[in-house]
Amino acid sequence: MGAYILKRILLMIPTLLGIMLMTFTVIQFVPGGPIEQVIAKMQGTDTDATARISGNSGNEAGGNAQSQTGQDASIKYKGAQGLDPEFIKSLEAQFGFDKPVHERFLKMIGDYSTFNFGESYFRDRSVVSLIVEKMPVSISLGLWLTLITYAVSIPMGIRKAVKDGSNFDLWTSVVIIIGYAIPSFILAILLIVLFAGGSYYSWFPLRGLTSDNFEELSWFGKALDYAWHMTLPLVAMGISGFATMTLLTKNSFLDEIKKQYVVTARAKGLTESQVLYGHVFRNAMLLVISGFPGAFLGAFFAGSLLIETIFSLDGLGYLTYKAALDRDYPIVFANLYIFTLVGLVVALISDLTYMWIDPRIDFDAREV
Numbered sequence: 601m602g603a604y605i606l607k608r609i610l611l612m613i614p615t616l617l618g619i620m621l622m623t624f625t626v627i628q629f630v631p632g633g634p635i636e637q638v639i640a641k642m643q644g645t646d647t648d649a650t651a652r653i654s655g656n657s658g659n660e661a662g663g664n665a666q667s668q669t670g671q672d673a674s675i676k677y678k679g680a681q682g683l684d685p686e687f688i689k690s691l692e693a694q695f696g697f698d699k700p701v702h703e704r705f706l707k708m709i710g711d712y713s714t715f716n717f718g719e720s721y722f723r724d725r726s727v728v729s730l731i732v733e734k735m736p737v738s739i740s741l742g743l744w745l746t747l748i749t750y751a752v753s754i755p756m757g758i759r760k761a762v763k764d765g766s767n768f769d770l771w772t773s774v775v776i777i778i779g780y781a782i783p784s785f786i787l788a789i790l791l792i793v794l795f796a797g798g799s800y801y802s803w804f805p806l807r808g809l810t811s812d813n814f815e816e817l818s819w820f821g822k823a824l825d826y827a828w829h830m831t832l833p834l835v836a837m838g839i840s841g842f843a844t845m846t847l848l849t850k851n852s853f854l855d856e857i858k859k860q861y862v863v864t865a866r867a868k869g870l871t872e873s874q875v876l877y878g879h880v881f882r883n884a885m886l887l888v889i890s891g892f893p894g895a896f897l898g899a900f901f902a903g904s905l906l907i908e909t910i911f912s913l914d915g916l917g918y919l920t921y922k923a924a925l926d927r928d929y930p931i932v933f934a935n936l937y938i939f940t941l942v943g944l945v946v947a948l949i950s951d952l953t954y955m956w957i958d959p960r961i962d963f964d965a966r967e968v
Contacts, residue, residue, distance in 0.1 A: 612944045634927045717934035727934045737915030749841040757849025780843030785906040788836035807912035852884040
C-alpha cells in the first residue's frame with residue numbers, strides 16, 4: 601500500500617508538468633494576448649483605455665511587475681500615429697513577454713511548486729487572494745452537490761435494483777430520465793421564474809450565498825440562511841447528476857445480483873439485507889466509486905459556471921471564465937494547476953477507497 605501511494609504521488613509530477621506544458625504551448629498560439637487586449641482597448645477608448653491594467657500586474661510565471669497607470673499609458677497613445685514602440689516594449693516587460701518562452705515556463709513551474717501564483721494582470725491583486733475569495737462558492741456548490749448526489753442516488757439505485765421491473769422502478773426511471781434530459785441552465789431559469797420572484801413565487805433568494813444580515817443571525821439562523829440560498833443552485837445542478845448516479849448504481853447492483861455467489865448466499869439462508877450489504881455492496885460499489893473523481897470535479901469546477909452566472913454566485917468557474925476572456929493568464933494557469941492537482945489527489949483517494957470497500961484489492965501488487 602505504501603509503495604503504491606508513493607508511486608502514484610511520484611506519477612502526479614510528470615502528469616501535472618505535462619498538462620501545464622501542453623496548455624502553456626497552446627496559449628502561445630492563441631491570438632489576442634494581454635498586450636493586444638491593452639492596445640485594442642487603448643485605441644478604442646483613448647485616454648482611459650488602460651484603466652484595467654493600472655496597479656501591480658504579474659507575468660505568466662506569477663512574478664510581480666511594475667505598475668502602469670492609465671494616465672501614463674494614455675500619454676503613449678498618439679491617435680492616428682498609433683502606439684510608441686517603446687511603450688509596447690515596456691508592456692512586454694511588464695507582462696513578462698520579454699523573456700524566452702522556456703524561461704517563462706520554467707519560472708512559472710518553479711513558482712507554482714511553492715503555490716506562488718503571482719499577481720493578476722488586470723485586477724491589481726494577487727491570484728491567491730482572488731482564488732481564496734471565490735473558493736467558498738465553488739466549495740459550497742461542489743461539496744454539497746457531490747455529497748447529496750451520492751446520499752440520494754446510491755440508496756435509490758439499490759432500491760431500484762431490488763425492485764427491478766416494479767411500478768417504483770418504472771416511475772422513478774421516468775422522473776430521473778426527464779430530469780437528465782433538461783439542461784441545468786434551463787432548469788435554473790425555470791426555478792428562478794417559479795420560485796425566486798421571476799413571475800410566481802418569491803420563496804428563495806436570487807443571488808449570493810448569504811443574506812445581508814447574515815452576521816447578525818444566530819448559528820442556527822446562519823445555517824438556515826445558507827441552506828435557503830443554496831437550494832435552487834443545487835437543485836439545478838443536481839438533477840442530471842442524480843440520474844447518472846442512480847442508474848449507474850442500479851445497473852451495478854443488477855449485474856452483481858445475477859451472479860452465482862449471490863444465489864449461494866441466499867441458499868445458505870442469509871437475509872436479503874445480509875446478501876445486499878454483506879456481499880453485493882462491496883463489489884457493486886467499485887464501479888460507482890470509480891466515477892467519483894469525475895463527478896466531484898464536474899460539480900466542483902466545470903459544472904458550476906452557468907449556475908454561478910445565473911444565480912449571481914461569484915465563484916471559481918466564473919473567475920476562470922472571465923480571466924480566459926481577458927487573457928489574464930496568471931489566473932487561468934493558477935486555476936488549471938489547482939484543478940489538475942485536486943483531480944489527481946481525488947483519483948488517488950478514490951483508488952484507496954476501493955480497498956476500504958473491498959479489502960481483497962492488493963494495491964502493492966498492481967502496476968501503476
